[in-house]
Amino acid sequence: MGDITKLIHHYLRHDKKFPHVWCPGCGIGIILGALIRAVDHKGYEKDEIVLVSGIGCTGRLPVYVDFNTLHTTHGRALTFATGMKLAKPRLKVIVVMGDGDAVAIGGNHFIHAARRNIDLTAIIVNNSVYGMTGGQYSPTTPYGMKTATSVYSNVEHSFSMSELAVTAGAVFVGRGTVYHAKLLESLMEKAFQKVGFSVVEIISHCHTQYGRMNRMGSAVEMMEWQRDHAVTMEKAAQMKEEDLKGKFRIGVLIDRDLPPYQDEYERVRRWSKGVGGE
Amino acid sequence: MKKKPLKERLLQGNEAVVEGSLSAGCRFFAGYPITPATEIAEQLSVRLPQVDGTFIQMEDEIASLGAVIGASLAGVKSMTATSGPGFSLMQENLGFAIIAEVPCVVVNAMRGGPSTGLPTSPSQSDVMQSRWGTHGDHPIIVLCPSTVRECFDLTIRAFNYSEKYRIPVILLIDEVVAHMREKIIIPDDEDIEIVNRVRPTMPPEWYIPYEDTPRGVPAMADFGEGYRYHVTGLTHDVRGFPTSRPDEVDPFIRRLFRKVSQNFADLQIGEHFHVDDADVAIIAYGCVARSAKRAVSDCREKGIKAGMLKLNTIWPFMRTDVEKVLRQAKVVIVPEMNMGQISREVKRVNKGEAKVFTINRVDGTIITPQEIMARIKEVY
Numbered sequence: 001m002g003d004i005t006k007l008i009h010h011y012l013r014h015d016k017k018f019p020h021v022w023c024p025g026c027g028i029g030i031i032l033g034a035l036i037r038a039v040d041h042k043g044y045e046k047d048e049i050v051l052v053s054g055i056g057c058t059g060r061l062p063v064y065v066d067f068n069t070l071h072t073t074h075g076r077a078l079t080f081a082t083g084m085k086l087a088k089p090r091l092k093v094i095v096v097m098g099d100g101d102a103v104a105i106g107g108n109h110f111i112h113a114a115r116r117n118i119d120l121t122a123i124i125v126n127n128s129v130y131g132m133t134g135g136q137y138s139p140t141t142p143y144g145m146k147t148a149t150s151v152y153s154n155v156e157h158s159f160s161m162s163e164l165a166v167t168a169g170a171v172f173v174g175r176g177t178v179y180h181a182k183l184l185e186s187l188m189e190k191a192f193q194k195v196g197f198s199v200v201e202i203i204s205h206c207h208t209q210y211g212r213m214n215r216m217g218s219a220v221e222m223m224e225w226q227r228d229h230a231v232t233m234e235k236a237a238q239m240k241e242e243d244l245k246g247k248f249r250i251g252v253l254i255d256r257d258l259p260p261y262q263d264e265y266e267r268v269r270r271w272s273k274g275v276g277g278e
Numbered sequence: 279m280k281k282k283p284l285k286e287r288l289l290q291g292n293e294a295v296v297e298g299s300l301s302a303g304c305r306f307f308a309g310y311p312i313t314p315a316t317e318i319a320e321q322l323s324v325r326l327p328q329v330d331g332t333f334i335q336m337e338d339e340i341a342s343l344g345a346v347i348g349a350s351l352a353g354v355k356s357m358t359a360t361s362g363p364g365f366s367l368m369q370e371n372l373g374f375a376i377i378a379e380v381p382c383v384v385v386n387a388m389r390g391g392p393s394t395g396l397p398t399s400p401s402q403s404d405v406m407q408s409r410w411g412t413h414g415d416h417p418i419i420v421l422c423p424s425t426v427r428e429c430f431d432l433t434i435r436a437f438n439y440s441e442k443y444r445i446p447v448i449l450l451i452d453e454v455v456a457h458m459r460e461k462i463i464i465p466d467d468e469d470i471e472i473v474n475r476v477r478p479t480m481p482p483e484w485y486i487p488y489e490d491t492p493r494g495v496p497a498m499a500d501f502g503e504g505y506r507y508h509v510t511g512l513t514h515d516v517r518g519f520p521t522s523r524p525d526e527v528d529p530f531i532r533r534l535f536r537k538v539s540q541n542f543a544d545l546q547i548g549e550h551f552h553v554d555d556a557d558v559a560i561i562a563y564g565c566v567a568r569s570a571k572r573a574v575s576d577c578r579e580k581g582i583k584a585g586m587l588k589l590n591t592i593w594p595f596m597r598t599d600v601e602k603v604l605r606q607a608k609v610v611i612v613p614e615m616n617m618g619q620i621s622r623e624v625k626r627v628n629k630g631e632a633k634v635f636t637i638n639r640v641d642g643t644i645i646t647p648q649e650i651m652a653r654i655k656e657v658y
């Protein structure tokens with residue numbers, strides 16, 4: 001058996017759940033592949049991993065993977081994950097969300113999970129649109145783009161979830177694209193290894209909805225767009241701000257050490273028992 | 279035999295909920311400050327870390343119940359506490375706990391509504407919300423204490439039911455009972471019956487997480503113990519995987535109902551106070567049951583054969599007991615601090631045997647024994 005086949009047999013619920021729900025050419029397949037390879041490289045046991053998701057195309061990801069999997073309500077994945085992690089800190093908790101899930105309906109939970117520094121990894125698939133419901137604009141749909149609910153033009157401004165995560169207190173934030181699959185894998189590995197709230201934002205594409213409405217072409221053409229508009233952190237540092245207009249940075253945005261919530265709470269437990277004397 | 283010292287305490291209703299939850303084995307609480315439930319969070323923030331449990335104050339009530347469900351899936355008995363506005367926010371994840379069959383306890387210390395309403399005044403207006411607040415057809419168990427001791431006992435029962443039937447259980451307290459102080463004697467741990475969820479004993483490869491059983495309640499594996507399975511808010515097949523096949527959805531939804539309906543007898547908690555020979559019967563719950571009890575005693579002194587059925591189980595509705603009362607009494611009075619949420623149920627099961635009258639109060643003040651007496655004089 002080839003290495004990939006071995007990975008598939010080991011990690012996927014291949015005999016139960018396929019075919020999957022995603023459109024042909026969707027970026028989520030590449031992301032799932034990167035996730036599995038990153039988990040495999042880190043050598044985690046399947047039993048210790050909890051994969052949590054919310055609602056949307058990305059929300060369907062956990063069902064295909066042979067971990068402890070939890071498909072929660074829209075936007076609330078991080079809250080379930082918070083309870084899970086604090087109740088059983090030995091579990092390795094990974095949360096996968098889409099852009100609408102993570103920063104629209106779940107925006108508040110995202111900010112506070114980062115602020116608390118809950119020890120888990122949030123993988124966010126940012127395809128700038130609500131795909132599953134038919135392509136409505138999301139908080140990351142750029143100004144001026146067309147969607148099913150902005151057929152004239154989107155008059156709202158998007159924001160950067162990665163920069164938001166940095167400001168809110170995440171200890172690790174990385175951004176990649178579906179095109180840069182190897183980078184994605186290494187960002188995930190770094191995020192998994194990090195103790196504390198880590199974020200990997202992945203610029204993906206929805207050629208079925210967003211691409212079609214904005215005449216951006218096929219999945220391949222949209223991935224080429226990712227290649228042409230992504231600038232590595234190193235390169236961006238050398239560039240002028242005006243040259244970076246319309247482009248986005250990929251790589252590690254922040255990597256810092258802060259005590260995770262469960263360690264801080266362990267101190268609370270000691271204080272509550274009158275020991276520890278800090 | 280050496281007599282043990284009595285654990286005699288002067289406690290508030292909310293404090294008794296805290297004691298009850300800890301006795302029941304609750305080791306995780308996530309909540310958001312709200313009057314009149316805040317004391318539960320405050321006290322558990324002190325007590326839970328002492329017993330290696332976890333308290334966390336979340337960003338809202340949606341997050342609170344989400345965290346509670348996550349912790350319960352990890353195998354830890356979990357609870358949250360709130361009041362009307364927060365309970366409204368929790369309806370979303372309450373539905374998740376029902377469909378995914380995750381045990382947990384939600385305390386709702388009722389205040390006047392709708393919306394922000396009467397934050398510091400009592401009410402009983404969430405009776406129907408506790409039954410039907412979350413969308414979709416679903417069963418639910420709702421318990422309602424009227425004394426501080428019942429706050430303790432019913433909190434334990436709430437945990438026991440939730441573990442036994444894999445269902446969220448709502449403890450519906452009104453502001454009066456939540457904030458009232460009474461002397462209670464806390465029983466010894468060995469005298470308290472504790473029920474824990476049935477966990478699978480078969481090897482993981484044989485485990486079918488949502489398998490139907492005679493009891494209708496499948497065994498529940500903790501996450502991270504080798505039983506890797508899928509939990510979802512979508513309708514699912516016996517393996518937990520999403521399905522929309524009619525032949526799988528129908529038995530699943532019916533099983534959710536069956537696990538409660540076939541155990542009605544186990545779920546009925548109430549008090550029969552002089553009701554067996556009563557001509558005038560009062561059906562009451564929560565703080566109003568206290569006034570009703572006084573009114574019954576006063577009536578009996580005056581030679582009026584009055585009695586009270588107190589409902590501690592609000593949902594599933596205590597139909598058998600209520601029907602018995604309707605058959606016995608000539609007149610039934612349902613006093614409640616809402617526009618008639620339980621009286622509607624009483625009228626629904628009444629087959630013309632008794633005349634059903636109501637007393638409704640929605641001004642944030644309690645119904646007094648005198649008011650009930652006056653109503654009895656008026657209708658009987």
